[in-house]
Amino acid sequence: MNTKNQFAESAATVTEPLEGAHDLTVLPPEKVTWLEHLHGWIVTVDHKRIGILYILYGVLFLLVGGLEAVLIRIQLFRPLNNFVSPQSYNRLFTLHGTTMVFLVGMPILFGFGNYLIPLMIGARDMAFPRLNAFSFWISAFAGFLLYYSLVGGVGLAGAGSAPDVGWFAYAPLTEPAFSPGHSTDYWTVSLLLNGIGSIGTAVNIIATVFCMRCKGMTLMRMPLLPWLYATMSTLVLLAISPLTAAQIMLMADRYLGAHFFDSQAGGSAVLWFHFFWIFGHPEVYVLVLPAFAFANEIVPTFSRKAIFGYPAMVVASVAIAFISLGVWAHHMFTVGMTSVSNAFFTLSTMLVSIPTGIKLFNWLATMWGGRIRFEMPMLFTTAFLFQWVVAGLTGIILSVSPFDWQVHFSYFLVAHFHYVLVGAIVFMIFAAFYYWYPKATGRMLNQRLGKLHFWLMVIGFHMTFDVMFFVGLLGMPRQIYTYMPDRPWTVLNQIVSIGGVVQALAVLVFAANLFYSWFRGEEAGPDPWDAWTLEWATNSPPPVYNFATEPEVASRRPLWDLKHPEDPDFAYE
């Protein structure tokens, strides 16, 4: 039997049920009441629905976290401003950071992973569907718990007992002596629960990638997105657990009289630094690897070329994850470590730029000689490429510890990490939305709203974060609720704040687009971008079982082989 034809048949019949088969998995719409429909969503174990739930949850908190950012920027618009009290301000930036990392970044990225991985590897669902649902709901509960802190305690005025110790909650500020009441507990417990959900999803992703690939899809034929998600999941396993351990220790200090970080009894503040950043640094790679994964799929499709150097990309991605486990103390250069330690962490941090650079060069090489189409996903990806260069280079600058001794904990640092988190990760999340929304909903996102979103975002982003580097270089530290009028920071802060409002507008336009296109978007069909990976070989949206028969692949780009039988990839791989 000619296997290629067998696959071609699969693709052709995937939209029609097999003869004699009746799909009982989903009731026809007119038979379902809205209550049953809602119930279906709550008890679902389908990876696509869980993926969408994660993403919607993340977008909701994006709006909340964005509102917090706008409030922060209003407070910093003028020196000695009193738009919010010092206590409220400290709660605002704590919530902003915690929300964006744990309730926006992780869920949206896990959501995309959940949705795409089984489709891309030709599987029916994730390895552990019920664990998948459990992970989502415990994460959702964790988010609810964190925000319950606003009304727990003394209530909304004065922002209740919301945590106010910064998103990294340095000890001993978090010890009961310095943080009485429950605000720190909300931070600790909600993140602990969130971490359990994350570990569950990571276990699921790893088992799915290693065990559920369709026939013929060896690891070296798997698309890069599942590769990067598997790598990111390994990092989650290794990095979230230290945070969980540290949080258990903190709760023991706060309620069982333990002394892990209790300086009165000889406990060490530095230990919290180490434990937190052993989690914290890999965490940012957990967030950025999926952004790279999206670029790995989008750049080839819109350059009309295969990704340049697939094996090198695999090795580079794994190397990034591996090295990132050894750089954590670059967050601690000012803590007073020995010169040897400082030098070591400077070196390890510089080393991580090498595989990262390889990825960037490979993307450039993919574009080189291609026929680049600047549709919405590619616009955002192009902005990402430019912004990533700045993000990475400022990271290298910061790794030079003597320089870091000046700018650590200043707005230079804040600008750097927002370049990574917003300039790279959020931009790629937007790109991913424009790329895969048609697959999930069957409709294209509106082009005009998309372009407006893009330009507002680019203008606002650069207005805020380019200027912010200079505010930091002029000596403004972070996490301060106000500043003195005699510092040369006022005008720059005002520009930063206006940029923040522009970005908020951009996000609102985006949210409106998501909503509007659901009802009025142009029909997408199974393969609107003329792409090459398996998710485009099924309907938009896919049926609940994904593929009518299990696909079989012979190369990294099964749909290219199908569309170009005269020049298939497997002749070259």
Next chain:
Amino acid sequence: MSTIPLEHTHLSEDWHPARRGIVGMWALIVAESAMFTIFVVAYIYYIGKSDFGPTPRQVLHVPVLGTVCLLSSSLFIWLAERQFEHLRGAAFKLFWGITCLLAAVFLVDTAREWHELIYRDGLTMRTNLFGTTFYSLVGLHAAHVTVGLIMLSIVWIFSLANRVRPEHATKLQALSMYWHFVDAVWVVVFSVVYVAGR
């Protein structure tokens, strides 16, 4: 490279991906190892740093009984699995049951040790750094043993009702991997707390 379809067919006949239960359990073990590592690091960091209160040398006695029981329970669970492979139900139930018993003895021994430490020696979590790190590390391990014992007992009860069948082999293997992990952690905890740290 011309007869790709043939090679391709060949590959698809030999397509045996790993079992997800086993891969999933390995992933869980990696995560748990990272967590235990942090508690061990904290323990080692604070050795000798308590300003007051009982010291390890004064109050710790090597828990011989518990350790022998726990480590030999790994042997018995392995034996039980081998019996299961050969479909010898009675032997499987016996060895699996002994595993549960040994685990229970370990927990009782730990409880006895803690009772002495608290009431005779006055060492609690809030006493000093040694108390904090000892109870949290040994306690975390004991919690994992407890969860393991519960799971093992559930399997044992099902086996007594003859409801454990050959198709459950992968689940049993995953559970016994967890059990071996718990024992391996004890080797580390034992060495750090009762040998090196005293």
Next chain:
Amino acid sequence: MVLYLLLVYAIVRYRARASDGNIEPPQVFGSVEIELSWTIIPVLIIIVLFLTTAGVIFALQDAPKPANALDITVIGHQFWWEYRYPQFGIVTANELHIPASDPQHPRPTFMKLTSADVDHSFWIPQLAGKTDILPNRVNELWIDPHVPGRYEGQCSMLCGVQHAKMLLVAYVDPPEKFDAWVRQQQQAASNAAAVEAGRQVFEHVSCINCHTVRGTQANGQFGPDLTHLMTRSTIASGAVPNTAENLKQWVANPDDFKPGVLMPNMHLTAEQLNQVTAYLTSLE
């Protein structure tokens, strides 16, 4: 720069044009030589960058301490700074004085930093990089300033609700002026009879539980040393200028200037307030 140029070039040159129709470009899968070249060249760049950096790290951190260096112990509190000069027996607060150092005959200042409560960080950008201030740990920082003047900075690690107003003021004095300042600080507090009433208020309304005024019964350690309060240009660790008006308002209700600060409102009567302000303004 080079990277940007390449990116821009790629975008412009390889843009899809309508005239291309639907032809796919030549598919290139990779090249080992190219991968190696853009791995090895960055490695070389990193090696050079690292070796230079390591040199600076060791030079700064492990600099030997000359015999004539000035020793200062800095203790961070929520939300003020304590300075001790062990060589002179002085304790002061919130405003640092250090001698200017002559490049020919350097007299650097070597500081030991620790915290009485939570994490802080000592940062005066124009004088040195920041160094964290942690409880149960003594960190070290040296400064070798050549130019006299007034330098500003602030606490750079979130330490609680008034972190933003834990400001730093440092005066780099020419050596004679520094010596004069030391001598003045070494004297006991002034004891004018005119402000006796204020001193009584100070001693009986528990100010002495937190503050020290050397030469009197006041020897509290929790708050700043006030022996020579009027030699400071600001109060509340830099939050407001040191004037009688501000002092009065600060004592009446500290939360007016720094809401959430740890100094309580002692609910003094108007008369007590006037008397104690007069006393404080006499502490030169």
